[in-house]
Amino acid sequence: MTNPSMTDQAGDKPALRVMLCAPRGFCAGVVRAIDAVERALAIHGAPVYVRHEIVHNKYVVEGLKAKGAIFVEELDEVPAGTRAPVIFSAHGVAKSVPEDAAARHFYAIDATCPLVTKVHREATVHHKRGREVVLIGHAGHPEVIGTMGQLPAGAVSLVETAEQARLFVPRDPDNLAFTTQTTLSIDDTAGIVAILRERFPNMVAPHKEDICYATTNRQEAVKRVAPEVDALIVVGAPNSSNSQRLREAAERAGCRVAVLVQRASEIDWSLFGGISSLAVTAGASAPEILVEEVIDAFAERFAVKVETVHTAHEDVFFPLPRQLRADAAE
The missing domain is CATH 3.40.50.11270 (Rossmann fold)
Incomplete structure (x- = not known):
C-alpha cells in the first residue's frame, strides 16, 4: 500500500485527501x-x-x-x-x-454466521408460541431464503419496503413478531419498523436488534464521512447486501459520487475528475488487500494523503464450527 508520507512529493499530481473508514471490511x-x-x-x-x-x-x-x-x-x-x-x-x-x-x-x-443463527432461533421461538412472523428483508437474498426456510411455508411474511409495511394484512394483528435480515439499511429498517409498530402496537420485537454490529458500524462510519468528501468508493460485490447499503448510505448523506467496485480495475475514472477528497470503505466480505489496491490506483493519479476515521472499535470473535476446532480435530 502507498506510503502517504511519500505521495506529497509528487508535485505534478493533484492533491487528494483520502478518508479511510474504520471499521471496514471483514466482520467476525x-x-x-x-x-x-x-x-x-x-x-x-x-x-x-x-x-x-x-x-x-x-x-x-x-x-x-x-x-x-x-x-x-x-x-x-x-x-x-x-x-x-x-x-x-x-x-x-x-x-x-x-x-x-x-x-x-x-x-x-x-x-x-452466529448472528444469522440468532435470527433463525428467534423466528422459530415466535412460531412455536403461535405468532405470525414478519421478516424485514430482501426477497431472493440467501439469508432471507434461509430464515424463511426455518418455518413451514406461509408462516413467515416478507416485508421489503415501507409501502409493503403499510399494506400488510396479518392473520391476527395482535399476535405478531418481527425479525430482520442482518445486513439491511439501518434507516430504511427503522422506518419500516415504525410503520408496523404504529399499525400493530402489540407486535413483538427482537430482544436485541437483528441488524448486525458490523453492518451498523460500517454504515455509521459512511454517514460520518460522506458529507465531507467529493466522492466515496465502497469495495465490495454487487450481490453483497451490506456493501450495497453502504453505497446507498453515502448517497443519502449527500455524497455526490458514491460507487461500488469489486476491484480497482472497475473504477470509472471519468467520475473522479477534479475531486480533492475521497472516502473509502469496504463491505463486510471484502478483504483489506482490495482496499489497498484501490488506494494504490488513486495514488498513481493523485498525490494521496490517507487519514483513517475511526467511529467504532470491534473486537467480536466467533469460534469455528465445533467439528473444526483443534480439540475436535485431534
Missing part, C-alpha cells in the same frame, strides 16, 4: 466462514464442497477455489457418496438443506 462472521473452509482443507485435504459462495466476494471465492474448495449451488451437485466435507455458507440455509445433507450421508459443516 465472515472471518469465521472463510477460516472454516481453510481449516477443513487443512484437516481433510481437497476437495471441500461449499454450498453457495461462502461469502459474497469473488476474490475470496476464487482464492478458496485455488486451494481446493468446490462451490455448488445445490447439494445434488455434490458427488454421491463423497466423504469430503460439505460446508454451508455464512448466509445460512433453510432447515431442508441440512436434512437433505443427512439423507445423503454427507459430512456437513455449518458456517452460518
Whole structure:
C-alpha cells in the first residue's frame, strides 16, 4: 500500500485527501466462514464442497477455489457418496438443506454466521408460541431464503419496503413478531419498523436488534464521512447486501459520487475528475488487500494523503464450527 508520507512529493499530481473508514471490511462472521473452509482443507485435504459462495466476494471465492474448495449451488451437485466435507455458507440455509445433507450421508459443516443463527432461533421461538412472523428483508437474498426456510411455508411474511409495511394484512394483528435480515439499511429498517409498530402496537420485537454490529458500524462510519468528501468508493460485490447499503448510505448523506467496485480495475475514472477528497470503505466480505489496491490506483493519479476515521472499535470473535476446532480435530 502507498506510503502517504511519500505521495506529497509528487508535485505534478493533484492533491487528494483520502478518508479511510474504520471499521471496514471483514466482520467476525465472515472471518469465521472463510477460516472454516481453510481449516477443513487443512484437516481433510481437497476437495471441500461449499454450498453457495461462502461469502459474497469473488476474490475470496476464487482464492478458496485455488486451494481446493468446490462451490455448488445445490447439494445434488455434490458427488454421491463423497466423504469430503460439505460446508454451508455464512448466509445460512433453510432447515431442508441440512436434512437433505443427512439423507445423503454427507459430512456437513455449518458456517452460518452466529448472528444469522440468532435470527433463525428467534423466528422459530415466535412460531412455536403461535405468532405470525414478519421478516424485514430482501426477497431472493440467501439469508432471507434461509430464515424463511426455518418455518413451514406461509408462516413467515416478507416485508421489503415501507409501502409493503403499510399494506400488510396479518392473520391476527395482535399476535405478531418481527425479525430482520442482518445486513439491511439501518434507516430504511427503522422506518419500516415504525410503520408496523404504529399499525400493530402489540407486535413483538427482537430482544436485541437483528441488524448486525458490523453492518451498523460500517454504515455509521459512511454517514460520518460522506458529507465531507467529493466522492466515496465502497469495495465490495454487487450481490453483497451490506456493501450495497453502504453505497446507498453515502448517497443519502449527500455524497455526490458514491460507487461500488469489486476491484480497482472497475473504477470509472471519468467520475473522479477534479475531486480533492475521497472516502473509502469496504463491505463486510471484502478483504483489506482490495482496499489497498484501490488506494494504490488513486495514488498513481493523485498525490494521496490517507487519514483513517475511526467511529467504532470491534473486537467480536466467533469460534469455528465445533467439528473444526483443534480439540475436535485431534
